Amino acid sequence: MNAELVTELEVRAHLTARARIVSALGPLTALAGIGWALLQPYRITLLHPRGETFWFLFVEPPLLVIAVGLFFHFVIAPGLLEDLEDERATPR
Amino acid sequence: MQPPAEHVHWLFATGFLLLGLCLLAEAVVGTEVWRRRAWRAYLWPGIAFALGVLLWPVMVLYTNSTIHMIAHGAWAQVLMLGAATELGLVRGKLQSRWWRLGMTSVYLVSGIAFLVHEQNPWFFQRSAFLHHLLGWTLVVSAIFPLARSIRPRSHAAAVGFALTFVVVAVLLYCDRDVAPVFGHISPLAGPPHR
Numbered sequence: 332m333n334a335e336l337v338t339e340l341e342v343r344a345h346l347t348a349r350a351r352i353v354s355a356l357g358p359l360t361a362l363a364g365i366g367w368a369l370l371q372p373y374r375i376t377l378l379h380p381r382g383e384t385f386w387f388l389f390v391e392p393p394l395l396v397i398a399v400g401l402f403f404h405f406v407i408a409p410g411l412l413e414d415l416e417d418e419r420a421t422p423r
Numbered sequence: 424m425q426p427p428a429e430h431v432h433w434l435f436a437t438g439f440l441l442l443g444l445c446l447l448a449e450a451v452v453g454t455e456v457w458r459r460r461a462w463r464a465y466l467w468p469g470i471a472f473a474l475g476v477l478l479w480p481v482m483v484l485y486t487n488s489t490i491h492m493i494a495h496g497a498w499a500q501v502l503m504l505g506a507a508t509e510l511g512l513v514r515g516k517l518q519s520r521w522w523r524l525g526m527t528s529v530y531l532v533s534g535i536a537f538l539v540h541e542q543n544p545w546f547f548q549r550s551a552f553l554h555h556l557l558g559w560t561l562v563v564s565a566i567f568p569l570a571r572s573i574r575p576r577s578h579a580a581a582v583g584f585a586l587t588f589v590v591v592a593v594l595l596y597c598d599r600d601v602a603p604v605f606g607h608i609s610p611l612a613g614p615p616h617r
């Protein structure tokens with residue numbers, strides 16, 4: 332009985348760790364983008380436009396990294412976490 | 424209206440970053456959980472296929488040299504082929520795990536194309552350095568999709584496969600048309616961008 336309980340707790344801890352990693356991926360990516368923007372503010376030409384052409388104002392790499400992180404966090408991660416939870420709830 | 428080459432690199436980096444995050448999430452939760460929703464199962468092979476399609480306009484519009492056109496054309500074809508085999512595997516139309524070798528060919532052909540189409544030496548300037556680095560990164564990392572074909576359930580292979588795309592994205596984001604690398608720039612490279 333105790334061994335079963337230990338196994339169940341181990342499985343749950345493993346699933347929680349996986350859920351934490353999935354939850355962290357988006358915010359960590361966005362954070363990397365913010366860090367990059369702070370380190371190299373000149374890569375965000377929108378902050379101080381000096382007659383740059385369209386593409387220099389449209390494609391801002393740190394903002395793209397932040398956008399990817401937010402997209403993952405708000406679009407992909409929620410469903411994935413739900414499915415992880417379902418997997419935990421489903422009896423094996 | 425044609426974007427400078429460095430902007431194209433950054434846009435592709437964004438696609439590769441999203442691809443890497445999806446693959447990393449799949450490696451963490453496992454393929455079974457990842458494929459519980461149909462749209463998610465097709466997501467990363469779909470992104471890879473779209474990136475392959477988008478390489479065609481790059482081939483057509485950026486005609487710096489014949490070798491550039493051949494390199495971009497080879498990337499487009501091999502990325503579409505690799506992604507199509509993954510789509511076939513997800514759909515169940517393809518059964519053999521050896522179809523996963525399609526992505527190994529993507530890594531190898533892309534790596535070789537990077538190395539072959541970069542005519543300048545490593546320290547000519549930043550984009551030359553990064554093209555060499557990208558090429559060797561992809562050639563060496565081909566071990567991961569190969570391991571994924573031999574041992575589809577290998578966690579290390581899945582994580583390595585995913586992280587390679589993240590590393591490629593980082594290197595592409597670092598790319599500038601003309602910029603110094605480690606404080607060095609060839610006088611032949613031209614004035615650096617800010």
